[in-house]
Amino acid sequence: MTQAMLQLNDVTVTVTNGGQSLNILNHINLSVNPGDFITILGTNGAGKSTLFNVISGNLTPTAGQILLDGKDITKFSEEKRARYISRVFQDPKLGTAPRMTVGENMLLAEKRGQRRTLGLRHLRQKKPQLLKELGLFDNGLADRFDTPTGDLSGGQRQALSLMMAISAKPELLLLDEHTAALDPKTSNQLMAFTHQIISERNLTCLMITHHLDDALKYGNRLIVLNDGAIEGDYDTAAKAALSKDDMLQFFDSAIA
Amino acid sequence: MNLLTSAIGQGMLYGITGIGLFLSFRILRFPDMTIEGSFPVGAAVCVTCITNGMSPFLATLLAFVAGGLAGLATGVLYTKGKIPVLLAGILVMTAAYSVNLRIMGKSNVSLLNTKTLFANKFVNSLPPYFNSVIIGLIVVIITFVVLNYFLQTNLGQAFIATGDNEAMSKSQGIKTDTMKIIGLVVSNGFVGLSGGLVAQNDGYADVNMGLGVIVIGLAAVVIGEVVYGNLTMGQRLIAVIFGSIIYRIVILFVLQLGFNTNDLKLISAIVLAICLMLPALRDKFQIQKVIEKGVKPNDTSHAATK
Numbered sequence: 069m070t071q072a073m074l075q076l077n078d079v080t081v082t083v084t085n086g087g088q089s090l091n092i093l094n095h096i097n098l099s100v101n102p103g104d105f106i107t108i109l110g111t112n113g114a115g116k117s118t119l120f121n122v123i124s125g126n127l128t129p130t131a132g133q134i135l136l137d138g139k140d141i142t143k144f145s146e147e148k149r150a151r152y153i154s155r156v157f158q159d160p161k162l163g164t165a166p167r168m169t170v171g172e173n174m175l176l177a178e179k180r181g182q183r184r185t186l187g188l189r190h191l192r193q194k195k196p197q198l199l200k201e202l203g204l205f206d207n208g209l210a211d212r213f214d215t216p217t218g219d220l221s222g223g224q225r226q227a228l229s230l231m232m233a234i235s236a237k238p239e240l241l242l243l244d245e246h247t248a249a250l251d252p253k254t255s256n257q258l259m260a261f262t263h264q265i266i267s268e269r270n271l272t273c274l275m276i277t278h279h280l281d282d283a284l285k286y287g288n289r290l291i292v293l294n295d296g297a298i299e300g301d302y303d304t305a306a307k308a309a310l311s312k313d314d315m316l317q318f319f320d321s322a323i324a
Numbered sequence: 325m326n327l328l329t330s331a332i333g334q335g336m337l338y339g340i341t342g343i344g345l346f347l348s349f350r351i352l353r354f355p356d357m358t359i360e361g362s363f364p365v366g367a368a369v370c371v372t373c374i375t376n377g378m379s380p381f382l383a384t385l386l387a388f389v390a391g392g393l394a395g396l397a398t399g400v401l402y403t404k405g406k407i408p409v410l411l412a413g414i415l416v417m418t419a420a421y422s423v424n425l426r427i428m429g430k431s432n433v434s435l436l437n438t439k440t441l442f443a444n445k446f447v448n449s450l451p452p453y454f455n456s457v458i459i460g461l462i463v464v465i466i467t468f469v470v471l472n473y474f475l476q477t478n479l480g481q482a483f484i485a486t487g488d489n490e491a492m493s494k495s496q497g498i499k500t501d502t503m504k505i506i507g508l509v510v511s512n513g514f515v516g517l518s519g520g521l522v523a524q525n526d527g528y529a530d531v532n533m534g535l536g537v538i539v540i541g542l543a544a545v546v547i548g549e550v551v552y553g554n555l556t557m558g559q560r561l562i563a564v565i566f567g568s569i570i571y572r573i574v575i576l577f578v579l580q581l582g583f584n585t586n587d588l589k590l591i592s593a594i595v596l597a598i599c600l601m602l603p604a605l606r607d608k609f610q611i612q613k614v615i616e617k618g619v620k621p622n623d624t625s626h627a628a629t630k
Contacts, residue, residue, distance in 0.1 A: 124495065150497030157491075165488035168481075175478075176485050181497035184482040186474070232496075 071138050073272045074100040074123065074240055079132030081118055081296075092118050093129070094296040100240070100274065105266055107283040108276045110293035111319060116276045119293070120242050123274070125149040137239060151181025154233035156226070158245040163229030166218030170209060170228060173217055174198045177232030202231060205261045207254075223254035230258070234265060241266070243275040247282075255279075259286070280315045292318065326453055331576045333456025335544075335569030336464050337521045341537060342544030342564040343467055344391075344514035350545060350560075352487040352507045357413030358398040359515040359541060361420030362391035364534035366516025367523035368424040371433050374524070380441045384520045391516015392509045394420055399505035417534070424531050431531040440524040456525050463521060464565055467514065472558045474510075483507055484557075515541070539592050544568035546599040571595065 081093040093115050100106060110116045121127035123134065125146035134142045136152055157163050164173050175189050175198070195213065202210040205227050209220075217225055226246055233241060243262065247255040259279075263286050266273050277283050283290055290307045292300035300318070302310060341363060348356040366387035373383035394416055401412035425431065447455035474480045485493045486503040493500050515537070523529040548560070548567025555563055578591050 126494075146494050147497050147499050150495055155495050162489070162491050165485045165492060167488050168484060172481060176481060176493075176496055176498075179478055179496075184477075184479040184498065186477045186479050188473075188476055189478050189481055191476075 072099040072135070073102045073104070073137060074098070074274075075133075075135040075138075076123075077133040077135070079122060079129045079134065081115075081122060081127065082130040092296050093122065096132070096296075096298060098291070098298065100272060102272055103270055104289055105263075105271075105273045105287040106275065106289045106291055107287040108274060108291045108293060109278075109280070109283045109315065110276075114293040115296040116293055117244060118296075120155065120244050120274070120276065123240070124153055124155050124242060148181075152239040153242060154180060154236075154238035154240075155242040156229045156233050156244065156246040158248050160222040160225040160229070160249055163232070164217040164220075164225055167216050169214050169216055170202070170220070171195060171198055171213045173228060173232060174202070174235060177235045180232075180236045180238075182236075201235060202228075204265070205231070205258075207257070223250050223258065226250060227258055227261070230262060230265075234269065234271065237269065237271070239272065241271050241273040243273060245276050245278060248278060262286075280312050284310060284312065284315070327576055327580075328573070329451075329453040329457060331572040332569050333453055333460050333525070334522075335572035336460025336565060337456060337518060337525055338540050338572070339460075339464060339544055339565040339568035340467055340518035340521065341515050341541040342548070342568045343471065343561055344511040344518065345538070345541035346545050346561065346564050347471075347507055347511040347514070349542065350487075351484055352504060352511075354409045354504075354508070355413070356395075356398065356508065356511065357410060357538065358394050358416045358508065358512050359413075360534040360537050361413075361417035362394035362512035362515045362534075363519035363522075363537045364424050364529070364531060365394050365420050365427075366391040366519030367529040367533055368427040368433075368531070369516070370520030371435055371523050371529035372427050374435060374438050374440060375433060380439055380524065384441060384517065384524070387520025388513045388517040391519065392513035394516065395508040395510070395512025396505065398512070399508035402508075403501040403504055420534070421531060428529060428531065432528060434528045435524065436527065440527075441521070442525050459521070459525075463517070467517075468558075468561055468565075471561060475557050479506075536589050536592060539589075539596050540568075540571065543571045543592065543596040543599060546596065546602075547571055550599055550602050 076096050076098040079093055079096045080091055082089050082091050096119065108116055118127065122129050125144055125148070129142065133140060141149055165176065168176070171191055175191060175194065199210050199213060202213070207224055207227055209224050209227055212220060212224070217228060220228065226249070230246065247258050250258065259282055265271070275287065284307065288304045290300070290302040290310070291298055341359065345359060348354045369390040370383045370387040373386055374380055398409070398412045398416045401407045401415065402409045405412070407415070441459050442455045447458055450458065475484065482493065482498045483503045483506060485496070486498060486500045490500050493503070519533070523533070544564050544567040546567070547570050548563030551567065551570065552559070552563040574595055575588070575591065579585065583591060
């Protein structure tokens with residue numbers, strides 16, 4: 069058996085609210101293999117975002133252990149984990165620096181997790197290579213190389229965020245509903261591109277989505293979260309047997 | 325003419341404060357009050373060193389270091405002590421008052437009969453008040469070259485990104501706390517440097533000389549932005565210096581109208597308030613064009629470089 073890329077052992081996050089403590093993540097055990105593309109479904113408040121926050125280091129778990137490539141990273145800060153883990157947020161505003169240009173943002177991402185030195189950034193010399201990278205997804209990003217990202221459309225910003233997340237290859241890519249804020253057409257385009265780039269570059273990826281079709285269509289494994297616990301875990305074969313109705317039924321019962 | 329020359333010289337010396345403020349207020353978006361402390365700290369250290377026989381050049385460098393230390397204090401209180409940055413700045417600014425009295429031993433120290441950067445053979449041969457223009461220009465150029473380079477480096481870009489989008493910077497592995505501390509140190513370093521230069525130019529350091537510096541610095545930043553509009557990062561640094569000079573000329577003009585120097589702080593505040601309101605007023609009255617017309621011809625050197 070190959071070593072798991074990501075391993076969560078009994079990860080629990082407890083919050084106290086008005087004297088009552090609540091487990092927003094409840095003893096999560098999860099093992100992600102290299103090359104896995106896992107889609108994650110769950111109702112609002114199921115703990116999907118908390119799970120990502122714990123993996124990315126934004127939040128320290130109350131209990132449990134997180135291993136990345138066999139290494140215990142439970143105590144690593146978010147900045148330190150950035151070397152191995154990259155993330156695309158749901159909100160287009162969160163993923164890029166709005167006053168900096170597309171090119172400048174790409175350069176920032178190229179050095180993800182590395183030491184920032186007093187060496188010049190060499191924007192001009194690196195421009196052709198960056199343009200080539202940006203040109204992989206045909207939505208006009210490459211033409212807006214010198215535009216501050218604050219002036220881009222939501223779709224362009226999310227595409228850029230994705231480009232930035234993969235430009236320095238991450239050991240683990242976290243996609244947090246990265247197409248949710250986009251219109252259906254743009255969302256589908258970006259999703260198709262995401263799928264293409266993940267398989268081409270053989271990335272290990274966890275993707276939260278509210279889109280049942282996407283959750284069933286993409287990836288080799290599906291995880292369903294409910295009340296901070298893993299309720300369902302479907303491998304490729306089991307996932308293929310699932311229908312949208314099964315999922316809808318699940319959500320109905322979860323809410324009821 | 326002498327008054328105008330003096331205003332331009334002072335504009336450049338205070339312009340360094342404006343540049344320091346630009347780093348904290350504009351790039352990091354911190355309302356950093358420390359500068360009202362780091363400015364007199366720079367002045368106090370510089371003047372004390374000179375009166376004790378140190379070379380003015382070295383004393384001026386120490387003014388930068390002293391200002392930077394004040395920034396470091398604020399940065400550590402803010403990032404490690406989790407004190408809101410506005411409050412952290414006020415604490416350091418307040419503490420600086422006592423520190424300055426300790427450094428100088430009294431509330432006002434004169435530089436009479438000592439050597440300063442503004443009194444050597446070369447600058448003394450110039451027409452009156454040109455010494456501050458020449459020294460100001462040299463320091464402005466050095467500051468511009470150093471900062472413009474820094475902001476183009478990987479570290480500088482990480483610093484800009486931290487002010488722009490902290491969540492994203494963290495997810496890119498940028499140590500945002502370190503960036504904030506660096507920013508506050510460098511910013512207040514320049515403010516301290518500016519304080520040291522102003523003290524040498526005025527011929528004394530006073531424990532109260534930091535009062536209202538934030539308004540002067542902010543006026544430089546805002547006037548530069550209002551007058552010159554959208555610019556690249558490097559151009560914005562230059563715009564701050566021009567903003568500072570314009571501010572000095574406006575103040576000079578107001579004083580020529582017969583206002584008392586006691587009213588200076590009130591006038592400064594009003595000038596800044598008007599500048600800050602300009603974007604709102606501009607939308608109402610479309611006065612941007614009027615202002616551009618009114619200011620640009622005075623300033624052909626900049627227009628030519630654009």
